Every structure is written in structure tokens, then in C-alpha cells.
Amino acid sequence: MKNLQIKTLLLFFSICILSCNSNKKIGRENESTIYNVEEDDVEMNKAIEKAKQTLDSFDFAFKNNTRVFTFFGLKKKFEENGNVEHIWIGNIQGIEEGKYIGVIDNLPEKIKSVKLGDTVQIEKKEISDWMYIKKSELHGGYTIRLLRERMTEGERKKFDVESGMKIK
Template sequence: MTIAIRIALCLLLALAPLDAWAQSDDKAMMIVSDDAEMAAAIEKARSGLDEFLALSDAPLPGTDKFKLKVMIVDGNATEHFWVIPFKRTDTGLVGILANEPEIVRNVVLGQNIEFTRDDISDWGYTKNGHQVGSFTVCVMLKKMSKEEADNLRSAYGFDC
């Protein structure tokens, strides 16, 4: 993320409640907490969660790298992290935090965390080298410079 974008995002932090959205390359992007596009992406992810979990339980040929994005709250701060790998438990889900926290301080990279379906804000997996899901990432790509977005698309197989 460019310095100008970081400065602008820091200024926004003082003006509106923000959530930090962890990206695939372990950087965070600040998004206003009432961003309509992000809310729609979360809703889309949650509406397909049952199908995603069923597929992650019995992956089809050519599918791998299943991941969940989970919301972590620490006081008034909220940050979203990829959890890779994850598994279901009797009471919810458990997995390993795959991003370095930038806002919250109650978790650390590599920590094993327990969470519920209500904490899930996105999901994704790779099918034949292309990302499926990752709806929140597609929103973030629109808010990045063309160069940064193109680099992430190329490196991780995003089609959005």
C-alpha cells in the first residue's frame, strides 16, 4: 500500500469507525465499517457458507487452499483475519490466524483461535489455480492502485 493511501486511511481513522481487513499478502487495508460494498460482500460470503464448508469437508479434484476470514474484536477495534487451516468442532470452528494483527492486540500471527459462524466474514479456496470466493478481497482490490491490484490478482489467481 502506498504511503499516500496509508496517510489518507489514517486521517479517515479519526473521522469514522473503521475495520481492518487483512489481505492475502498479510497487509491490512482500512475500510469504513459501514461500507456498503463490503457489507454486501460479507452477506454474499455468509449466504454461501454452508456450501463452502461442505466442499471443504469433501474437496473436489482441483480444489485446495480452503480458508476462512474471521472477525476479531478487541475493545472498540475490529480486524478481519484469514484462518488457515481450519476445522469444525462440536461448538464451532478452530484454526490458525494467518495474518499479522495491525489493529487488535488480543491475538497474534500463528495463534490457534476458536470462533463461530457469526465471526466469519468471508471464505475462499483455489480451484484449478483460480480463487473462488474471497468476496471481501474483491472489494479491496477496487480500492487499491491498479498496480497493487494487478500484482495481487497475478500472484494469487483472483479473477475479480
């Protein structure tokens, strides 16, 4: 799978969790779609919890990276001036002093302290999802899976074609 397809996937699945907004999509011209989710969304909170509980699977794959893995990403929870936004971090470069180092892969909507392309540190407690791609198959990506389930059939088909990955 090409990295361009992964970028498309992450841009398609930017997610903001905002306490004041209902479940809805925000389309931005030439930018990623943002899915607003209430902070008390039970299913989303379960997906985030599952990601936290299974982070060891990401760590194992990352530390044992071979050519079969084509992408590693982490979603980090950012908080600023009462705003909360969960942003995908790609190009995971390593782990230093217990923190992952990676690059902002989504254009933030509400958070102004980081921008697309910034290198950031991610503490384990800040992670709200993780993913890697192995032989075109998504591993992790629990929030992605949930949002995909919530799509219409047409949206799911479009997503599957654009992402080029298999979700089982």
C-alpha cells in the first residue's frame, strides 16, 4: 500500500471530540473531514479504552518492524483553551524517554499549538488510538472502525476504495 493511500485515510478520518458538538461531520474544502463526537459517546470511549489496553500490540509490531509493515500511526489527545482534539501522528520515528516521537498528520481544527508536519512527543496516557498496516490490513484503528461502522453504505464503499486497506 502506498503512503499516499494512508495519508488519504488519515485525512479522511480526522476526529475531534468536542463536548459541545453533536455527532456530525465537518467537511473542509481540500482538507480532511472531521467527525465531532460527544465526550460521553459510550462506543467511542470503549474504542479509545480498547486502544489503550492493546497498545502492547502496537509496541511489539513497531519494535519488530519489517518490510511487511507499511505504516504506523498514533492518535494523540490534545487539549487547549477548553478545546479537545484527537489528532493522528504518523512517521513514528522512535521512542525516547518513554515517549513516542512522530509527525502531525492531520490539519488541526481547534488546536492552534501544533500544525500539520510538526514533530511532537506522545506519552502513552495521551494515546487515544493506534494503528499499523500489515499486508494492506488495518491493525488497531479502533476509532476508525467505529466511525466506519457509522457510515452509510456508500460512504463505507468510498472509504474502502480510497484507503486501499482491508478491515476485518
